[in-house]
Structure formats: C-alpha cells, structure tokens
Amino acid sequence: MSYGHLSTREASFPAAVSPGTVVYKDDCMYNFDTAENNSVGLDVCLSCYKAYSRSHVDYTKQHTRDSNHDLFLNIIKRLKPLQERERSVTGNGSVNDDGNERQAKIAKLEIKEFKEEELYDIFYSIYSSTENLSVPLNETPAKFQSLANSIISANSSNRQEEIKAWEQEILPCEHSIEVEQFPNDALDISKCSQCSLVENLWICLHCGALGCGRQQFGSTIPGNSHALKHFEDVGHPVAVKLGSLSATEKDNYDAYCYKCNDEVKVPNLVSNLQKYGIDLDSTVKTEKNLTEINLDQNMNWEFQLDGKNGEKLKPIFGSNFTGLTNLGNSCYLNSVVQALFHLQPYLLYFKNQKFPSYEKVPNPSKDLLSQLLKVHDGLVSGRYSKPGNSKGEDYQLGIKPMAFKSLVGEDHEEFKTNRQQDAFEFLTYLLDKIDKQFGFEVNESFKFLMTNKLLCGECFSGKASDELVDNLSVNVEDEVVSTDEEGNKVFKKVNMLDCIRNYCADEVIEGYRCEVCDKPTEAVKSCGFKSFPEVLILNAKRIKLENWVPVKIDVPIDIPYELDLNGFKVELDDTFKVDKSEPAKFTANEEILNNLLQMGFPEPRCIKALYTTGNSNLDDAMNWIFAHMEDEDIDVPLEIDSAPTTAVVVSDESVNNLTAMGFSAKLANKALVVNNNDANAAVEWLFNNPDDDGEIVETTTPVDLNQQRQRLAAKLEEDAETGQSGSYKIKAVVCHKGTSPHTGHYVVYIRQTVGDAEKWVLYNDEKVVECDDSSVEGIETNGYIYVFERI
Incomplete structure (x- = not known):
C-alpha cells in the first residue's frame, strides 16, 4: 500500500470525526486486546470508529468481511524503560555521586496528571486489512492524518462513560x-x-x-x-x-x-x-x-497482600488467574464477576456460545451476550495475566470491563454511576438481568426450592408453599463480648451453620386465624430446603441500622470449608396442605386499555402493546402499536401468561430528531431500537448503515419467566425426591472491608488448584496472589457473600 493508493481513497473519508460520534479505541470489540498489551496493537476503523485486533483472532479482517470497511488507524503502545518512566514522573532531579536522586526541597508539591506519552512510546499508522500492509501516519495524505488526529484526540467510549458515571451536580446552598x-x-x-x-x-x-x-x-x-x-x-x-x-x-x-x-x-x-x-x-x-x-x-487498596507473619504473598499469573482493573469504585463488580466465572456452570455455558453475527449485533458493546463472552475469554484465556506493567512486576494488566459495566448498569439508577455499591445487591441484580435475557439456562444451577410452613396451634393443621429462589440471606448474631484498646466492639465468633439454623427455626405468629378451625390462635412458621442447588449463594447480613444509619458489623464467622444442610430438608406429613396455585395471568392495565380501545384499536392489539411495553404507560403502548401496524400477527391474541417484559420503545421526538438529519422515519426508528434509545449511538449506526432497509429482525424472543419458573419448579420437585445431597464445600468468599457496603473495598477469595494443591487465591482487582489457609483471617470478619459447590 502506497501514498498514491491512499490518495485515491481520500474522498471517501471525512477530515474529522463528526461531533457526538462515539469512538471505540480502548480495546477490541470482541476481546480485551489493547494498543499496549499485544505486539500488533489495536486497529480503529476509519469508517465506523470501532476497534479490532489481530493478535489472537483476526477480528480486523472479520470486520472487513462483514462491513467492507478496510482502512484502520493502527495504534501500538510500548511501555518505556523504567528509568525513563521515572524521569517522566519525578522530573529531571539532580543525582548524587552514589546514584540516588536528590529530592528538591520545596514546601509543597503540585499534583500533576501524566500524559500517556510520558509512559509509552506510541506508534500510529494506517493499516489496510485487504492488503495486510501499514503506512506510517506521517507518510499518509493530509486528510488521513487529519482524521487520525481527530480520532486520537477524541474522548474514547470508555472515557465518555467514565465522565457520565462521575458526573454529579453540586449546587450552591x-x-x-x-x-x-x-x-x-x-x-x-x-x-x-x-x-x-x-x-x-x-x-x-x-x-x-x-x-x-x-x-x-x-x-x-x-x-x-x-x-x-x-x-x-x-x-x-x-x-x-x-x-x-x-x-x-x-x-x-x-x-x-x-x-x-x-x-x-x-x-x-x-x-x-x-x-x-x-x-x-x-x-x-x-x-x-x-x-x-x-x-x-478503591483503585489502589492493599487488602491484606501480606501473610500472617508479614511475608509478601506470591503473585500468580496465567489461565484462570486474570485480574479485573478497578474502574473507580468498581471492586464490587469485579469481585462478583470473578466469583461467577470461576464456577463450572458459567465456564461451560459461555465456552459453548458464539458471538452474534455482525448483521444482528453491529455494536457488541450494546449486547449482553457479547459482553459476557468477552469477559469469559478475558478471564479464562490467560492472555492478559502476565507479570509486569507500569505498576511493577507484581501486577498484571488484567482486563478493563468498562463496556460490560456500562451496559449492565445503564438501566439502574445506582449501578450506572461510579459510586461504590453493595456487592450482594449487584449480584442479585446481575443474575436477574441474565435471567430476563437468556432464561434460566445460565443460572439454573443456583435455583432451588424453599418450603415455607405454617402450623395452626389450635387444630395442628398446616399449609405449605414452595418458593423458587437463587440465594439465601441469613442474619448474623452480633453479641458484643468486649472492646479493644481503640474502643472498637469485639464480637463473639459465630458459626455459619448456626446462622442457617436460626433462619429456618420456628417463629411464633400471634393473632393467626386458621382456615380449617376458624379460631384465633397462635401459629408456628418455619422454612427449609425442598431441593438443594448445585451452587449455593449465601449472604451474611452484616449490615445493621445504628441510629437509622446502615453500618457493617465485623462479627467473626468461622470459615465454612464444608457445610452439611441435609438436616434442614423439609419433610411434610399428611397434615399439611401444599399450595400449588398457578402464577397469576397477565392482566392489562384497565384504564390504559380503555383509552386505547376508545381510540379504535382492536383489543388483542392493545393487550399485546401493554404486555410488551410494561403495562404502565399510554404513550409507550400507543407508539408500539404504530410501530407494529404492519405485523402480520398484531391482532393474534396474546397467549403468554406471564409478567410483562420490557421492550425498547422509541418516542416520536427521538425519531423526529433523526429524520431532521435526512433519514427516513423507518430507518431512524430501527437505529434507535438496535441501539437501545442511545441517540449518539443511533446517529453513528445511521452513518454506518445508510443502505439498510429499516426492517427490524428480532434476534431473540421475549423470555416467559413464569413459564420457566413452573417448568423448573416441577423439575426441582422431581430431583428432590431422588435423595439429593445437601453437602457443600466452599468455593468463593466475597469480602468487604469498611464501615458500610457503600464505602470501603471488596475483594474475593476463590478456592483453586495451584500446582498440585487446592489453595485460596485472592483477587484484589488486577492484583492476584495465592494464599495459604493461615493468610486468610480477613475472611472471618469480612466475609459477605459465600459461594458453595455441592459435593
């Protein structure tokens, strides 16, 4: 590829990135290859501004096949030698005869931010994937240099997400x-x-x-x-x-x-x-x-990186030992994700999945399956778990899951920010989000049936109901036995089995009126396991209200290496009537339904619109009807008996904003739908797909969770009768150090095979070290989420 060849292509490209266009230049769309962690760097498409890599799989060439985009800005970053980096950071200080740099005697040091150029040697070129050739950027036509410099200076997608997440409006009082x-x-x-x-x-x-x-x-x-x-x-x-x-x-x-x-x-x-x-x-x-x-x-917390006797814990690298970079208060997410992706059900499920086609998902950063596959590859492959980076030999680059964090939290008021969050709340939120998109196939191993019993104290008749759950949250007894030298409370150590025993114990209910004898009396309420999950998630409720402020109590809990729950299995005799009532069918919002009917729309169409858009908003339902007027089955009665699922609903105002730019309403609607109502991403998609016909191809069908609950509950009921084991061994513990779940720091300890032995491995963001059993005392007072595998 020559200068002359590129000069014939100039007319096809703008001189700069259009305002508002998202530039993806942090890592590859399909893996965590970056400009600095592989020999060939990162290729940013000059047509759609998405990044691809060639080091492991040639995703750059694949993108060219899918989109016909063949020219890229290639970026390669090489970490400067340590001595040169130190000069960049400390400045050119004078040096004593013994070689030690003399510190300048100044009263105060200015806080500075250092540019990438001070840490890395950076190389830019224009790369052609069809010819597999590169031309140094300074040897290319002026228009390509201008466009490349515009890409280089633009905020990356990650940076834009960081800015949005940290934005908080501070006002005068x-x-x-x-x-x-x-x-x-x-x-x-x-x-x-x-x-x-x-x-x-x-x-x-x-x-x-x-x-x-x-x-x-x-x-x-x-x-x-x-x-x-x-x-x-x-x-x-x-x-x-x-x-x-x-x-x-x-x-x-x-x-x-x-x-x-x-x-x-x-x-x-x-x-x-x-x-x-x-x-x-x-x-x-x-x-x-x-x-x-x-x-x-939260990005630099040294959470017990020394052993019990002060020895430095050994860093560990390679496949299945990859850290997650702290994105700023993202340790809660990092710890939860590490725990999940060290479980066999997650490893097996995502090992057997493939990325959706470019036609179905042109922007993988907006697709949950793509992001989970990317995280899976990043954690399992070992390509990003190598010693040595700008922080030192004990650290690894790890992977930086910014797109995953942004996508998962985009609909949640708290998880879309960069504030510290409760790891257990995030875990339950993530599992629910995955259930809604994929059904129960991914998280089925966590599901189990808990039976709630109620026994009348007068006639001793009872009733029972089964609840399908995916975790257990137990209270922790906080008995204070003394105070230490600093005045802090010292709590009595408790046993996890006792916490579960208290959770399942009998509870007296006053003022109960029995349905059988119809007498006001006391009743006894209790619960137990009807089935045992393959993987048990247990939350120790360490958060207590003190003066109406949530604080964390550091009660020591014996590390439960093994847990026998067989004694907590529920047995029901003939006195108990089991409630087998079916889940309620979907009922349309009567007021909104009447409004739609008065507008002249057929009833099946109105019910389907309410079911699809959440059953709570007239405008959303009406817009859905207008958008699906041509559907062949729009007036076929709704057959799914389940809670409503949420679809992407596009407002007329959003469509009008795009049609004002010259695009058709049909194409504008599709751009907004496929980009989840993100206006900037929709504009980018429109410019990249000007010839699209505007037809929306459904890539997935709505998940009927109630139907899946019924199916899974029946399956678990059958499994319970086969004599399942209720014996477990510990797999992971998410620990929290701090006074509140919304401050402090989260890490996770995971039981893994290291060499020939099973050991604890500590994941503290991108710092990964192996521990022996004597180095994990922090688990006792800081254990928050426990993950067990069934024996």
Missing part, C-alpha cells in the same frame, strides 16, 4: 450563596489552628480559621476533624479545602457546608478567598479532592 465574612487579624494558613497538621486543611470562609478535615476511611491522609469542630463551636458552616484550589481548574475544588452536611459550590469564591489574602489565580493544587481520594482508595 443558601449558606454558600451569601457568605457572611468577618475579619481575622491572626490568620495563619500554614497549619491547623487546633493541632499541628499541615495537610488536609480547610479554611472557614466566614472567619478564615483553619482546621484539619476528617480522617477519610481507608486513606492514609490524617485528620482530626477540627474544621468540623470549628463549625460546632461557632456555627460557621462553609469551608473550602485549601489543597484542592487550582488556578487552572477553578471550578474543581472541594467546598463543604457542615449545616447542610453536603458538598456545595460557592458562587463568590474568588472574592471570599481574597478577604483572607488568597488569590485563586495564583494557587497550585497540592492535594487530591474528595472524589479523587475516594477513587484512589
């Missing part, structure tokens, strides 16, 4: 809008006015008093809460963190209102600071702000 200020002749901004701390200093905007901030949990930054004490003593609510002030980022500072107990903005910050001799135009940021501290804690 009534106290920060008009800050009443008083003179301070004794102003000293070099240290806390009440102790000797010289960092983490907050200045009161009312009087200029300087106080240290609060100690941040899990952080080494000191704090004695003297800024808070100043508010409690004199009532001045608004303070600003001095080290967060920056002339170059004037809006990115920490300000707090102690009265509102929240972060705030200060509209007149410049003049407020000038009152005490601080010129914002000349300030230099010297400390991380609150968001950066929180992010840093």
